[in-house]
Amino acid sequence: MLQLILFNVFNGLIVGAFYALMALGLSLIINLSGVINFAHGGFLALGAYLAYSLMPFVGFWGALVIAPFLTAALGLVVERVLIRRLYGRDPLYSLLLTFGLAYILEDVTRYIWGAQSLPYPIPPVLARPLSSQFFFLTGYRLFMVALVAAAVAALFVILRHTRLGMRIRAGTLDLETVSALGVNVRVLRTLNFGLGIYLAGLAGVLAAGMLGLQPTIGTSLIMPSFVAIIVGGLGSLPGTLLGGLLIGVASGLATVFMPSASEAIIYAMMGVVLLLRPRGLLGEEGRMQ
Amino acid sequence: MTGGRHFGMTALVWVVLLTMPFWINAIGGYTELATRIVVMALAAMALNFLLGYTGTLSFGHAAYFGLGAYGAGMTLKYLVPSTALGMLVGMAIGTLAAALIGALIVRLRGVYFAMVTIAFGQVFYFISFRWNSVTGGDDGLTGWHRQPLDLGLMRLDIQNHDTVFYYLVLACFAASVGAMAFLLRSPFGRTLQAIRENERRARFLGIAVERHLWLSFVISCAFVSLAGTLYALLNNFTDPRALRWDMSGNFVMMAVLGGMRSFWGPLIGAAIFVALQDYVSSHTQNWMSVVGSIFVLVVLFFPRGVLGLLHGRGPT
Numbered sequence: 001m002l003q004l005i006l007f008n009v010f011n012g013l014i015v016g017a018f019y020a021l022m023a024l025g026l027s028l029i030i031n032l033s034g035v036i037n038f039a040h041g042g043f044l045a046l047g048a049y050l051a052y053s054l055m056p057f058v059g060f061w062g063a064l065v066i067a068p069f070l071t072a073a074l075g076l077v078v079e080r081v082l083i084r085r086l087y088g089r090d091p092l093y094s095l096l097l098t099f100g101l102a103y104i105l106e107d108v109t110r111y112i113w114g115a116q117s118l119p120y121p122i123p124p125v126l127a128r129p130l131s132s133q134f135f136f137l138t139g140y141r142l143f144m145v146a147l148v149a150a151a152v153a154a155l156f157v158i159l160r161h162t163r164l165g166m167r168i169r170a171g172t173l174d175l176e177t178v179s180a181l182g183v184n185v186r187v188l189r190t191l192n193f194g195l196g197i198y199l200a201g202l203a204g205v206l207a208a209g210m211l212g213l214q215p216t217i218g219t220s221l222i223m224p225s226f227v228a229i230i231v232g233g234l235g236s237l238p239g240t241l242l243g244g245l246l247i248g249v250a251s252g253l254a255t256v257f258m259p260s261a262s263e264a265i266i267y268a269m270m271g272v273v274l275l276l277r278p279r280g281l282l283g284e285e286g287r288m289q
Numbered sequence: 290m291t292g293g294r295h296f297g298m299t300a301l302v303w304v305v306l307l308t309m310p311f312w313i314n315a316i317g318g319y320t321e322l323a324t325r326i327v328v329m330a331l332a333a334m335a336l337n338f339l340l341g342y343t344g345t346l347s348f349g350h351a352a353y354f355g356l357g358a359y360g361a362g363m364t365l366k367y368l369v370p371s372t373a374l375g376m377l378v379g380m381a382i383g384t385l386a387a388a389l390i391g392a393l394i395v396r397l398r399g400v401y402f403a404m405v406t407i408a409f410g411q412v413f414y415f416i417s418f419r420w421n422s423v424t425g426g427d428d429g430l431t432g433w434h435r436q437p438l439d440l441g442l443m444r445l446d447i448q449n450h451d452t453v454f455y456y457l458v459l460a461c462f463a464a465s466v467g468a469m470a471f472l473l474r475s476p477f478g479r480t481l482q483a484i485r486e487n488e489r490r491a492r493f494l495g496i497a498v499e500r501h502l503w504l505s506f507v508i509s510c511a512f513v514s515l516a517g518t519l520y521a522l523l524n525n526f527t528d529p530r531a532l533r534w535d536m537s538g539n540f541v542m543m544a545v546l547g548g549m550r551s552f553w554g555p556l557i558g559a560a561i562f563v564a565l566q567d568y569v570s571s572h573t574q575n576w577m578s579v580v581g582s583i584f585v586l587v588v589l590f591f592p593r594g595v596l597g598l599l600h601g602r603g604p605t
Contacts (some may be wrong), residue, residue: 034400036407038538085589091400092346093588094544098536100584107577223534226408234401263415270408274393 008252014141014210016228016248020241021203023225024155025196027240030229031172032089032192035083038098040200040225041218047201048208048217049070049113052120055253060123060249068201074199079190085187102219110215117214126209144206152241155195159237168192172235180213224251227270233283242281254278295552299548302553306459318564320451321523324458326563328519331554333543335512338469339551342478343505344485346403348537349410353510355532356383356413357517359424362527366433372447373438375520376461384507386413391506392518395499407560417454417529429528430521447522458519466514467500470552472508481505513540538584546587548594557595 030038051067058066086094108196126139159165167188170179179185200218207217207263225246232243247266254265273280309323336350360379365372367541394405417424426429438445438457447454472478484491484498492498521527530536538564547558565583570576 025381036400036404070376077393082589089592090342091403092545093592095346095348095403096542096584097536098590098601100540100588103535103577103581103584107575111575111578121376162567197307223408223411226404230401230405230408234404260419264412267408267412267415270405271390271393274397274405278396 003255005015007152007255008139008256009249010252011255012249012252013245014145014248015252017145018133018207018221018244019205019224019228019248020244021148021151021199021206022221023228023240023244024152024237025199025203026225027229027234027237028168028196028199029193031235031237032175033083033087033094033167033189035086035094036098037076037196038095038222039101039105040098040196041220042102042109043071043075043197043200043218044204044207044221045109045218046074046105047119047204048213049204050201051205051208052113052118052213055121060121061076061194064128064205067174067205071201072194072198076190076194079193083193086188106215106219113214113215117212120208120213121173122209133250141147142207143264144210147206151199155199158195164188164191168195178180224266227266230270230280231266231273233280235284236280236282239280239282297565298553302556304373318567320455322567323568324451324455324523325520327455327458327462328516328523329540329543329563330556330559331465331519332513332516333547333559334466334469334538334552335509335516336540337446337544337555338473338512339505339509340544340549342473342485343481343502343555344571345505346399346541347406347506347509348403348541349406349408349534350510350513350540351534351536352410352413353383353416353514354517354520354536354540355527355529356386357514358521358527358531359417360444361422361518362430362433362521365436366430370433370436370585371531372436372522375522376515379518379521380511380514383517384511386526387507387510387514388503391503391510391582395506407534407537410532410534414529415532417532425528427529428448429526434525435522442546454523458523459555461519462498464514469508469512471503473552475527477501477504542584542587544590544594546583546594548596548598548600551596551600554594554596561595 022040024038026037028203029035045107047067047070050070051063054063054066054070077192081095082097082101086097097225122140126143129138159169167178167183171183171185171188175185178188203221204218207221211217225244228247230243231247232239232241247269250265250269251262254262277283306327309326310320313320313323327571332354336347339345339347357379360382361375364375365377368374368378390409394409397405418427420426424505435448435454437448445457447451447457470526473481480491480496480501483494484496484501488498493585517531520531543558543562544555545558546561547556566576566580569579573579587594
């Protein structure tokens with residue numbers, strides 16, 4: 001029993017780390033640009049499939065490095081050509097636009113790589129279980145958690161200690177003043193969008209190794225990411241991280257006791273949080289309300 | 290909108306709707322398609338009560354649509370074979386859920402409100418998907434059929450006659466749309482529009498903004514769940530896709546495509562959307578790309594929708 005609980009908590013943490021990685025990207029974009037990027041899941045899938053296609057040429061490690069950057073590059077193009085036109089308009093329009101993009105991305109993925117799920121090979125070094133008692137601790141899972149942790153740490157370092165990060169944080173609070181101080185807000189928003197999509201691409205490559213590839217891989221991960229943001233508190237990146245891990249563990253635990261409720265429980269959590277603390281666990285009062 | 294123009298538009302809409310079963314076959318459609326257009330139009334207009342007239346972006350209306358559908362289907366399958374009761378139960382369940390969830394979310398605004406409605410929409414999707422033994426899971430709820438309707442003096446055989454069922458749907462549509470138009474012209478409806486235009490000013494005038502938003506949300510969802518019951522009855526079937534997020538997005542799209550600042554806009558949007566989806570999905574596998582491209586194009590080039598374009602005014 002203990003082993004079962006441990007297994008599911010650990011599993012929940014891994015899944016939660018994914019939610020967090022994806023939700024952090026979404027959060028960055030919402031905070032600075034007020035755009036709910038419904039196509040985030042589509043970018044995640046694209047990252048995964050790009051890595052799959054790159055692998056024969058550059059190997060597992062090469063694909064892991066290159067695919068997220070390619071995804072981010074595509075994100076930059078989409079932002080410059082489409083999403084940029086909708087800044088400052090009713091959020092309804094950007095939501096509909098990214099919604100349409102999500103449709104297109106999923107369909108294009110299916111068209112290029114097929115509707116069947118594909119296996120994503122991982123190096124044998126990582127596929128081994130580390131101990132016979134805790135069979136679920138494969139190298140790949142530990143590696144994944146470590147990589148997500150590193151990515152999140154890097155993100156927070158960028159936001160806190162680089163000029164770009166400081167501008168992003170300042171813009172989140174008051175974009176007009178940042179613009180008046182001479183920062184090119186258009187470029188800032190583009191880079192910020194690219195950063196968010198990079199995280200989606202990275203999450204995609206990692207998810208592929210665990211779940212395999214299918215065109216809907218992104219859509220199944222995006223809803224929990226919304227929940228993670230709401231639970232953690234909109235406007236707070238640490239909150240998003242916390243929210244992602246929390247709902248991951250919660251759904252992991254639910255798998256032990258009531259498997260059929262493993263999805264519903266995160267929405268129940270969201271309901272409780274909204275009831276007791278509408279701004280989310282770490283959200284600032286009055287923001288985004 | 291001027292009174293005369295509005296009257297002309299309304300008359301035209303009713304003439305078209307009342308005669309649709311007689312000419313839709315001639316232009317390549319079929320009666321069921323006509324019924325689907327009316328059902329979706331009801332859903333889109335109900336959403337627009339909230340979206341266009343209260344200025345609140347709900348992206349989760351499929352949840353209440355689907356609750357209506359499952360409520361009707363499960364009543365007919367498990368409780369009593371009565372179409373009327375199924376519709377009542379479906380509508381009651383959808384409205385009740387909206388009342389509860391609405392109370393949780395009326396304090397949120399803008400992007401945040403939209404996100405929470407999206408997320409809550411998925412709860413019911415997972416329930417219907419997972420609760421196999423009762424809802425049929427991914428395969429959907431089958432093994433039931435809409436029943437003839439007894440009205441005391443006469444008996445409407447909606448089970449075997451698609452055209453009769455069309456007119457039943459149209460009657461429900463007329464009653465709902467009439468009720469919504471009445472509400473929007475009442476002081477209550479004017480208050481909603483005042484909140485849309487300037488929430489802070491409305492609040493300073495002493496209007497209980499949250500209570501109005503909640504009521505608007507519940508009313509909107511009540512009519513959406515009615516549309517959901519009709520949708521289930523139309524197909525004699527319902528599945529989790531009726532309450533998935535893409536359905537919510539389609540409703541919003543219909544409202545925007547037709548013009549969300551005009552009363553009949555969502556009807557036009559629904560007609561275009563449903564007809565197009567029917568045509569495209571029977572001609573190509575890649576209908577998602579086509580529909581997605583329409584989303585993108587409408588947002589970039591026709592944000593005011595068909596009627597907004599005709600009237601030369603719309604949201605700024």
